[in-house]
Amino acid sequence: MTSTDVRPPADAERTPPRTSTWSALKPLVLRLHFYAGVLVAPFLLVAAATGLLYAASFQLERIVHAHELTVPAGQQRVPLAQQIAAAQAARPTGTITAVRIPAEADASTRVLMNVPGLPESTQLAVFVDPYTAQVRGTLESYGGSGALPVRAWISQLHRHLHLGEPGRLYSELAASWLWVVALGGLVLWVTRRRSKRRVRALLAPDRSLPASPRRLSWHGSIGLWAVLGLLFLSATGLTWSKYAGENVGDVRVALGWTTPKISAASGDHAAHAGAGGHRHGGTVSADELVRAAAGKGLSGPLEIVWPAKEGAPFVVKEIDKTVPQRLDQVAVDGTSGQVTAELRFADFNLAAKLTQWGIDGHMGLLFGLANQLVLMLLAAGVITLVILGYRMWWKRRPTRGFGRPYARGGWRGVRWAVLAPLALVVAGIGWFLPVMGFSLAAFLVVDVLLGLRARARPPVG
Structure with a gap:
């Protein structure tokens, strides 16, 4: 060869x-x-x-947790402060961190609390009938999107396979x-x-x-x-x-492309109770906080965020992430009920808007x-x-x-x-x-x- x-x-x-x-x-x-x-x-x-x-977990969540998420639509809602008080009575050891107020007539109010023993980034959600102030149940709520157990489990599976x-x-x-x-x-x-x-x-x-x-x-x-x-x-x-x-x-x-945050500045007379909760807050009721936000053009669904430290204001923000998005925020003094700061989504820089749209689109919320x-x-x-x-x-x-x-x-x-x-x-x-x-x-x-x-x-x- x-x-x-x-x-x-x-x-x-x-x-x-x-x-x-x-x-x-x-x-x-x-x-x-x-x-x-x-x-x-x-x-x-x-x-x-x-x-x-x-992507399918949002619809699955609605089915699995339908009892907590939905209520028979009524004619007149009871004051928000009464709903919060009912949630606090059901879980007296919990510290209220936020309240989510739905826009739909058949949706429950969600009171979020810090409770000892919960995993990181997890809070306890107490679901209240807005027409009767009856507590319909409690579930763990994960992350800023408020994922309930079934969606939270799937989210963690996608994120790190529970490892x-x-x-x-x-x-x-x-x-x-x-x-x-x-x-x-x-x-x-x-x-x-x-x-x-x-x-x-x-x-x-x-x-x-x-x-x-x-x-x-x-x-x-x-x-x-x-x-x-x-x-x-x-x-x-x-x-x-x-x-x-x-x-x-x-x-x-x-590059200065971070998402802006609302100013934490507040009046000098903030008290430490009120608004239906037992955390640093003020003398105004939760209903007054909602009315103050409505006066600046905010509408439901809304979330009231309790102040994390003494003297800080409440933050009331829109949480509708579907297009057209409504994500404006206002800070409200807990004593006077006056709006002390505003943050409009329209004023976000382009990078911050793209980041928000990208996150919401990836999660299946944008449309x-x-x-x-x-x-x-x-x-x-x-x-x-x-x-x-x-x-x-x-x-x-x-x-x-x-x-x-x-x-x-x-x-x-x-x-x-x-x-x-x-x-x-x-x-x-x-x-x-x-x-x-x-x-x-x-x-x-x-x-x-x-x-x-x-x-x-x-x-x-």
């Missing part, structure tokens, strides 16, 4: 010839998309499945890589279809193709339709993450049920993309004789004028998104080790 008959191993690294920038970058993008898809896809699959469940802080790494890993996989797939799909001059095939799968290319057609088309939503979920999800979220917060502070349905479709799309991706890989896995998916060393064909700034950008992203940076470094180490092992194998002759 002559030397020309000896084939190099499939994984042997070869320096590709210099060619156009995209032709040189494409193998690199293909390899990144493939390995990110294979290795990160399990985390994306879990995040999508739990996210789909969370605590270590579990948050899974969701941060998924959010960190989701935009990379989505954009990489978009570029590959668009350039592939453009080269074939089949624009229609960008948007719809070609069902006339054989099985293998048909799966790719479905994978690419679904990814194209979902890409904007996936980028949105990735960006907003990172704001909740532990490490990347801290960096995002630092950037917002540095109500329509928002939740879109999130369910996106989650189902991710699940489908992952399954199709694994299916394509399994059908063309190396053990079936198809060889390695994408050759190593593709980066060597990229001009240094492109490669150097690209490497700097990747390093910067890895620093800003540390979970992604560490995982990418781990991928590269494993890839190098596999390449060294392949080179050490004797040639097949």
Whole structure:
């Protein structure tokens, strides 16, 4: 057998010839998309499945906790102070922190309390019939959204799989890589279809193709339709993450993009009781607080927040997060009943508004049920993309004789004028998104080790 008959191993690294920038970058993008898809896809699959469940949890919460949340609509509501007193009598050891006043005629009033023994970020919610002042039940309420037990459990499942802080790494890993996989797939799909001059095939799968290319057609088309939503979920999800979220917060502070807060200034005569509660407050009743807020144009649903320290005012704020949003706030002196400060959502800077809209959209609140349905479709799309991706890989896995998916060393064909700034950008992203940076470094180490092992194998002759 002559030397020309000896084939190099499939994984042997070869320096590709210099060619156009995209032709040189494409193998690199293909390899990144493939390995990110294979290795990160399990985390994306879990995040999508739990996210789909969370999007449905709002409707599930209404069903499971219907007795506490709803009441028979009556003709006349009793004073709010009487409702608060009933809640306090039901839980005399609780310290009132806030009261949520519904706008719907058949909804209960929610009195929130701090009670010893509850988990972090959790309060006790006492539900009161606004027409009879009868307590309909008590439930734990989690976070600023007031998630009740069923939704809170699903929320924690989506956030950290009930594993605590270590579990948050899974969701941060998924959010960190989701935009990379989505954009990489978009570029590959668009350039592939453009080269074939089949624009229609960008948007719809070609069902006339054989099985293998048909799966790719479905994978690419679904990814194209979902890409904007996936980028949105990735960006907003990172704001909740532990490490990347801290960096995002630092950037917002540095650029002055933080969400404004209402002034805590108040009159000098604030007392320490009243408004139907037993926390630092004033002599005015809760009903007077609502009337003071109404005088400034605020309307239900409302939340009255009890002052956290002596001398501070009550804060009455709108909590309607569906479009058109009503999120104005006023501070009301607890003794005089006068509004001492106002904060209008219309006056928020653009970054603060985008942050609010992004959070509410990610949670399924911004457009109500329509928002939740879109999130369910996106989650189902991710699940489908992952399954199709694994299916394509399994059908063309190396053990079936198809060889390695994408050759190593593709980066060597990229001009240094492109490669150097690209490497700097990747390093910067890895620093800003540390979970992604560490995982990418781990991928590269494993890839190098596999390449060294392949080179050490004797040639097949």
